[in-house]
Structures are given as C-alpha cells and as structure tokens.
Amino acid sequence: MIEVHNVQKSFDGNQVLRGINCTFETGKCNLLLGGSGTGKSVLLQCIVGLMKPDIGSITFDGTVFTNNKVDIKQEIRRKIGMLFQGSALFDSMTVAENVEFPLKMLMTEMSREERLDRVEFCLKRVGLENAGTKMPSEISGGMKKRVGIARAIAPNCTYLFCDEPNSGLDPLTSIKIDELIHEITHEYGITTVVVTHDMNSVIEIGDHIIFLYKGQKLWDGNKDEILNAKVPELKEFIFSSSLVRAAKKVDDETHGGLAAATTDEAINI
Amino acid sequence: MVKSFGEFLLFIQSMLFRKERFSVLWNRTVDECIIIGVNSIFIVAIVSAFIGAVTCVQIAYNLTNPLIPKSTIGYMVREMTILELAPTITSIVLAGKVGSSIAGGLGTMRITEQVSALEVMGINSASYLVLPRIVAAMLMFPLLVILAMSLSIIGGYLAGSLTGALSAQEYVEGIRTDFIPYNIVFALIKSVVFAFLVSAIAAFKGFFTSGGALEVGAASTDAVNNSIIAILVADFALAAILL
Numbered sequence: 001m002i003e004v005h006n007v008q009k010s011f012d013g014n015q016v017l018r019g020i021n022c023t024f025e026t027g028k029c030n031l032l033l034g035g036s037g038t039g040k041s042v043l044l045q046c047i048v049g050l051m052k053p054d055i056g057s058i059t060f061d062g063t064v065f066t067n068n069k070v071d072i073k074q075e076i077r078r079k080i081g082m083l084f085q086g087s088a089l090f091d092s093m094t095v096a097e098n099v100e101f102p103l104k105m106l107m108t109e110m111s112r113e114e115r116l117d118r119v120e121f122c123l124k125r126v127g128l129e130n131a132g133t134k135m136p137s138e139i140s141g142g143m144k145k146r147v148g149i150a151r152a153i154a155p156n157c158t159y160l161f162c163d164e165p166n167s168g169l170d171p172l173t174s175i176k177i178d179e180l181i182h183e184i185t186h187e188y189g190i191t192t193v194v195v196t197h198d199m200n201s202v203i204e205i206g207d208h209i210i211f212l213y214k215g216q217k218l219w220d221g222n223k224d225e226i227l228n229a230k231v232p233e234l235k236e237f238i239f240s241s242s243l244v245r246a247a248k249k250v251d252d253e254t255h256g257g258l259a260a261a262t263t264d265e266a267i268n269i
Numbered sequence: 270m271v272k273s274f275g276e277f278l279l280f281i282q283s284m285l286f287r288k289e290r291f292s293v294l295w296n297r298t299v300d301e302c303i304i305i306g307v308n309s310i311f312i313v314a315i316v317s318a319f320i321g322a323v324t325c326v327q328i329a330y331n332l333t334n335p336l337i338p339k340s341t342i343g344y345m346v347r348e349m350t351i352l353e354l355a356p357t358i359t360s361i362v363l364a365g366k367v368g369s370s371i372a373g374g375l376g377t378m379r380i381t382e383q384v385s386a387l388e389v390m391g392i393n394s395a396s397y398l399v400l401p402r403i404v405a406a407m408l409m410f411p412l413l414v415i416l417a418m419s420l421s422i423i424g425g426y427l428a429g430s431l432t433g434a435l436s437a438q439e440y441v442e443g444i445r446t447d448f449i450p451y452n453i454v455f456a457l458i459k460s461v462v463f464a465f466l467v468s469a470i471a472a473f474k475g476f477f478t479s480g481g482a483l484e485v486g487a488a489s490t491d492a493v494n495n496s497i498i499a500i501l502v503a504d505f506a507l508a509a510i511l512l
Contacts, residue, residue, distance in 0.1 A: 048389050070287065077391035088382035102390050105293065161389075 081152025343443020
C-alpha cells in the first residue's frame with residue numbers, strides 16, 4: 001500500500017499539487033484520473049522519487065520514502081517498476097537486453113542463465129517471446145509498451161507505476177495494454193498506479209480511481225461508482241466522452257453497474 | 270555563470286558519490302573507449318597529417334633567409350606540433366566530434382525519459398552514464414594526441430620532400446635537434462586536462478537538457494562552444510604554470 005500525505009509541489013510560485021492525501025491499495029489497479037495540467041504526472045514523479053515534494057510525505061508499506069536515508073530510498077526504489085509514457089527503452093540495447101538490464105544491475109546474485117530464463121518468461125508473459133533480438137526502433141508503439149511492462153516486472157516489482165500507458169496507441173492496442181496491466185496486477189498482487197485521462201481505461205481497469213482537479217483530490221471510488229459521482233468537475237470530465245454518455249445510458253437502462261455496460265453495448269446505443 | 274559553475278561541481282560530485290559496481294563501470298568504460306577513441310582515429314589522422322604538411326610548407330615559405338639552415342623547418346614543425354598543434358587542435362577537433370556526441374546522446378536520453386528510467390530503478394544515472402565517458406576520454410585523448418604528433422611530423426616530412434622545400438635529410442636533422450622529452454609530458458598532461466573538460470562540460474550540458482529535439486541540438490552546440498573556450502583558457506593556464 002502506498003500512502004500520500006499532504007503532498008504539495010510548486011514550480012516558480014505556481015502551486016501544482018495542493019495538499020494531496022490519498023492511498024493506493026495493494027493488489028489493485030489504482031488510477032490517477034484528471035485532465036491535462038491537473039498534476040497527475042507531477043504526483044507520480046513525486047511518488048517514484050523523480051521529484052521531491054515541497055511539503056508532505058509518501059509511505060510505501062509503512063516505510064517513509066520522502067526525506068529518508070539514501071539506503072532506505074534505494075531499497076524501496078528497487079521494488080519499483082515503471083512504464084513511462086514514451087516507454088523509455090534504452091535504444092542502444094535489444095528488447096531482451098532492455099528486459100535483462102534491471103536484473104543485471106539490481107539482482108547481482110542471479111546467474112546469467114537465471115537472468116535469461118527470467119527475460120524469456122517476462123517476454124512470454126507480455127506476448128513478445130519472438131521479439132527479443134529486435135531493437136526498440138524496429139518495433140511498434142504497442143510492442144514498446146509491452147517491453148516496458150516486461151522490464152518493469154522483471155525484477156519482481158512490488159509497485160508498478162504507469163504514466164499514460166495508452167498515449168499514442170490505437171483503441172484496440174490500448175485495451176490490450178490495459179488488460180495486460182490489470183492481469184499482471186492481480187496475478188502478482190502488486191500495487192499498480194496508472195496515470196490516465198482515458199475513460200476507456202477507467203471502464204476497463206479502474207479498481208480504485210482518484211480524480212485530481214487543479215492539484216487537489218476531488219473524488220475517489222471505483223469504476224462502478226464513478227458514473228453516479230456527484231462532483232460537478234468529475235461529471236463534466238467523464239461525460240465529455242460520448243462513449244461514456246452511451247455507457248451511462250446503458251447503465252441506467254440495465255440498472256447494473258458500469259461493468260454491465262460493455263463497450264459493444266455502448267456502441268450499439 | 271557562478272551558479273552554473275556551482276551546479277557543474279555538484280554534478281561532478283554526484284557522479285563520484287554512490288558509484289555503481291566496478292565491473293559495470295569497467296564494461297561501460299571499454300565501450301566508451303571504442304566510441305571516443307577508435308571511432309575518432311580517422312578524423313584525427315586526417316587533420317593532424319594535413320596540419321603537419323601545411324605547417325612545414327608555410328614555414329618554408331616564410332623562412333627565406335639563406336643564413337638560417339633549412340633543418341630549422343623540421344625543428345619548428347616538431348616544436349609546434351608537440352607543444353601546441355597536436356594536443357590543442359586535436360582536442361578542439363574532438364570537442365566537436367566527441368563533445369557533441371556526448372551532449373546529444375545524453376540529451377536524447379534525458380528527453381526520452383531513459384535517464385529517469387535509470388533513476389527509478391535506483392541506479393545513479395550520473396555515475397552510470399557520465400563517469401565512464403569521462404574516464405574513457407581521459408584515457409583516449411592522450412593516445413590520439415600521440416597519434417596526431419606522429420602523423421603531423423610524418424605529414425611535414427612528406428610535404429617538405431614532395432614540394433622540394435627541404436630534403437628529407439634536412440627535415441630529419443631538424444626533427445632531432447635539441448629535443449626536450451619534457452615537452453611530450455607537457456603535451457600529454459594538456460591532453461588529459463582537455464579530455465576532462467570536453468567530456469565533463471558536454472556531459473553536463475547534455476545531462477540537464479530539458480524540452481525537445483531543438484533543445485538537444487542547442488545543448489550540443491553549447492557543449493562544443495564552451496568546451497573550446499575551456500580548452501583555450503586551460504591551454505594558456507597550463508603553459509603559464511608548467512613551462
């Protein structure tokens with residue numbers, strides 16, 4: 001479980017995060033939802049330690065991360081896997097070398113054979129067992145995201161962070177990436193935090209959703225509750241999508257949770 | 270300016286603090302030696318051979334007094350090459366080739382979040398990415414300077430002989446006159462200092478790039494400009510201190 005306590009962050013006097021308090025639950029896909037410029041990515045960067053909050057603290061399973069000793073921060077960081085918006089694959093390495101990299105650097109006790117077995121397993125898990133020898137420049141955007149996920153889970157991460165995993169992908173590939181993140185979260189019981197503004201992701205994988213607006217947390221709940229949320233800013237955000245409006249109509253007609261309103265049903269409406 | 274210098278010193282410190290394992294850094298250093306050293310041999314060879322040749326021809330053109338022996342041309346080519354042209358011009362050429370490559374490479378890694386990926390994994394990105402580049406430059410620059418010295422003198426020999434400016438015997442006689450071995454040591458000390466300046470300044474500029482492709486280009490240009498100025502200032506300072 002990751003706990004965020006009163007995190008504030010400013011840039012040149014412009015306050016981007018205004019005292020965020022939230023909890024990301026273990027074994028769930030936690031979504032940080034919000035429009036552009038609401039501070040989602042800044043909060044994510046504060047959590048993973050790429051930025052330091054001005055005020056506030058972040059706790060990983062009871063261990064304080066912010067302002068702690070370097071050794072303790074390192075220990076926590078080694079449990080973190082992250083999928084970046086642009087995948088951030090090392091372009092001088094092959095796909096397999098990218099996945100092997102964190103094992104080589106962090107798990108020095110592993111033999112080369114063990115590392116290669118783990119790489120093969122991770123690539124197979126994300127459906128890329130035949131792409132190991134390819135360079136990142138030779139694979140598609142969706143495949144890069146899969147390699148990014150494989151690299152993140154290779155060292156048995158406890159916390160998985162995904163920064164807009166669907167950006168730049170077609171809807172079908174987006175759904176596949178969402179499904180993969182969701183499956184991996186439940187399969188390994190890890191704490192996953194996904195930054196997104198994609199309502200499809202909310203419908204597909206939103207076990208726990210936190211809505212940010214102008215640097216503040218305005219709402220949290222799950223995908224079944226979000227359509228009936230009373231927060232005006234959230235309603236404006238989610239119903240700007242015609243697909244969600246259609247899904248809501250199905251939801252009202254079927255009196256079911258949002259889960260009952262599949263994408264196909266919504267499209268038929 | 271003072272702030273930038275302070276940030277530069279902090280950057281160098283961050284590289285040395287919490288270093289990665291020796292075996293990892295060693296492998297990275299060997300890779301960088303190939304990129305910085307072996308891949309620069311061709312351009313250094315061409316530049317230094319022609320500089321030696323041109324120096325020889327131009328000295329011969331200016332040296333018209335019949336009382337001065339022609340072997341002086343060989344002597345002057347040797348002194349200019351060893352003391353100044355080989356270490357300084359080679360380093361300026363490498364500032365353009367290696368410096369822009371380091372700044373561009375690190376800048377691209379920064380804007381494509383590859384540096385962030387290393388940091389999230391708990392790897393000291395400055396130590397992993399920058400330290401091997403600086404060490405490799407400091408190992409390779411002296412070797413390239415020795416190559417440049419040799420080829421400049423050979424270039425002068427060929428140019429002098431082919432243009433008839435002086436005979437091969439006169440050139441060799443000049444080359445062997447009043448040789449001071451310390452000059453070689455001085456040139457190598459200069460090359461190590463220049464290597465540090467070029468690689469560290471380029472890494473600093475590239476590592477802290479923010480924005481997009483335009484900023485990566487600007488960082489490369491800044492890296493080359495600042496490295497050349499630093500080389501020239503250090504050249505003067507070293508000459509004043511060590512000679």
